[in-house]
Amino acid sequence: MDHRHILRALSGLLIVLFVAMTSSTVVSVALPQIIGSLNGTQSQYTWVVTAMLLASTASTPIWGKLADLFSKKLLLQIAIGIFVVSSIACGFAQSTEQLIAFRALQGLGMGALQVLVQVIIAAMISPKERGRYNGYLGGVMAVATVGGPLLGGFITDTSWLGWRWCFFIAVPFTLLALVMLTRTLHLTEIRRPDTKVDYLGASLIAVGVSVLLLWVTFVGNDFDWLSWQTAAMVGASVVILGGAVAVEARVKEPVVPLHVVRRRDPALAIVASLAVGMAMFGGAVFLGQYFQIGRGYSPTEAGLLTIPLMFGVLVSSTVARLVSKTGKVKPYIITGVIVLTLGFLGLSTIDHETSLVLVSIGMLAVGVGVGMSMQNLVLVLQNTVPLSELGAASGAITFFRSLGGTIGVSVLGAVLANQVATKITAGLTKLGVDPAASSSGGSTLNVAAMPPEIREIVRAAYGDATGHIFLISAAISVVGVIAALFLTPTKLRDSVDLSPARAGAGAGSGGGVRPRSPWFRWTAPV
Structure with a gap:
């Protein structure tokens, strides 16, 4: 793709990234009003945030691996669909239980969009040339991170909008991006029909990380840092993630x-x-x-x-x-x-x-x-x-x-x-x-x-x-x-992919061919 076509596709990708990141912060200011309107409790207030965070973080490496095995464009379209449907559902939620469930689904879409956008950009542009476009990417992430609470505050302070528009506002922009990407994003997909998804490793990673994040969320508030709850949750997370590492070290296509x-x-x-x-x-x-x-x-x-x-x-x-x-x-x-x-x-x-x-x-x-x-x-x-x-x-x-x-x-x-x-x-x-x-x-x-x-x-x-x-x-x-x-x-290399010889050797940190050590590789500066 030349510079003009890259910018056309990049416009849709940046809109998707902006909307996904904004949606994770836009409700932060409005949450007290949202929970009050739905007659929720303080515990449910926490879970509205936690549910999205758990689904987004735990699913990120899984989406990244799926992008190596299947069509990146198709996965992005699926993720956009998940995000749009869940955003509409959040806006129409009639109870805090419904909102928590829909936020978890929205977090699944957010995690997918954030990693897939970066993967697709990397598949279009070489690392050296990517620096030209990373400015756009970093700027969008910054505006979304800081502008989300600002937008949420504006919606909350505007009586004729109401808190439900914190969720609805993302839908038209996401649909616009979907249309743009369908027309402008053209990737050379490498079909790998002989590969299998590591479902066991993916499940262990998701469960282990979820337990760890649950501990991080509740420690210090619901129980002390030094308590049996901490020992149980941290211990379980270490065991599960240890099992995930053992699985990932043996499978052909690790997550x-x-x-x-x-x-x-x-x-x-x-x-x-x-x-x-x-x-x-x-x-x-x-x-x-x-x-x-x-x-x-x-x-x-x-x-x-x-x-x-x-x-x-x-x-x-x-x-x-x-x-x-x-x-x-x-x-x-x-x-x-x-x-x-x-x-x-x-x-x-x-x-x-x-x-x-x-x-x-x-x-x-x-x-x-x-x-x-x-x-x-x-x-x-x-x-x-x-x-x-x-x-x-x-x-x-x-x-x-x-x-x-x-x-x-x-x-x-x-x-x-x-x-x-x-x-x-x-x-x-x-x-x-x-x-x-x-x-x-x-x-x-x-x-x-x-x-x-x-x-x-x-x-x-x-x-x-x-x-x-x-x-x-x-x-x-x-x-x-x-x-x-x-x-x-x-x-930085000036090609999208490594040369076959370097890719087969594992590509060291400096891009040279070096033998792989069993645990950790420290390479001399190039």
């Missing part, structure tokens, strides 16, 4: 190709992506809460205040397109994760009275770091694998990034809750109010309904505690810096 992810550069890219995912998603989720509760802004205003984060990603994603000129991706990744760390260090100093200018500078740095590192880390992994393993490899790194984001949200949320509880207790005691006897001591997020003096204590507690979680985010992103420094400084 997660272990011989790929244990090489030096793919492994380092996954570690760095895991760290960036934990830091970025974990930190960004709580920015909206900081502006709404800690600073007293409305949902729409909170969304507008996060524009520096989105702008940073947009600008840096454009700059990162220069990787196509040189083919050298490591300098951009190292610069990105360092700037990301500095941004989080800056945000770790904020409290409920910090100047918005300083907060904006910190968010801008975080955005720049994410834009320069996130998609380029995917590029590092895709550069090391042949076309036949592209889907599984892309699914693996997307899976670990999503898993990192999920764990980051849970861990940082637990830290924030603990800090807030401590600060509110201290504030109420200083005010002469018994925290145990006060029903307003942070047990509800309806800050506007609190007495003025308690309202200020709660706002200050959230505003001051947020800095602590950004300090943890900075520490996590340091892991990404270390992983990036050890990446091999190789050049």
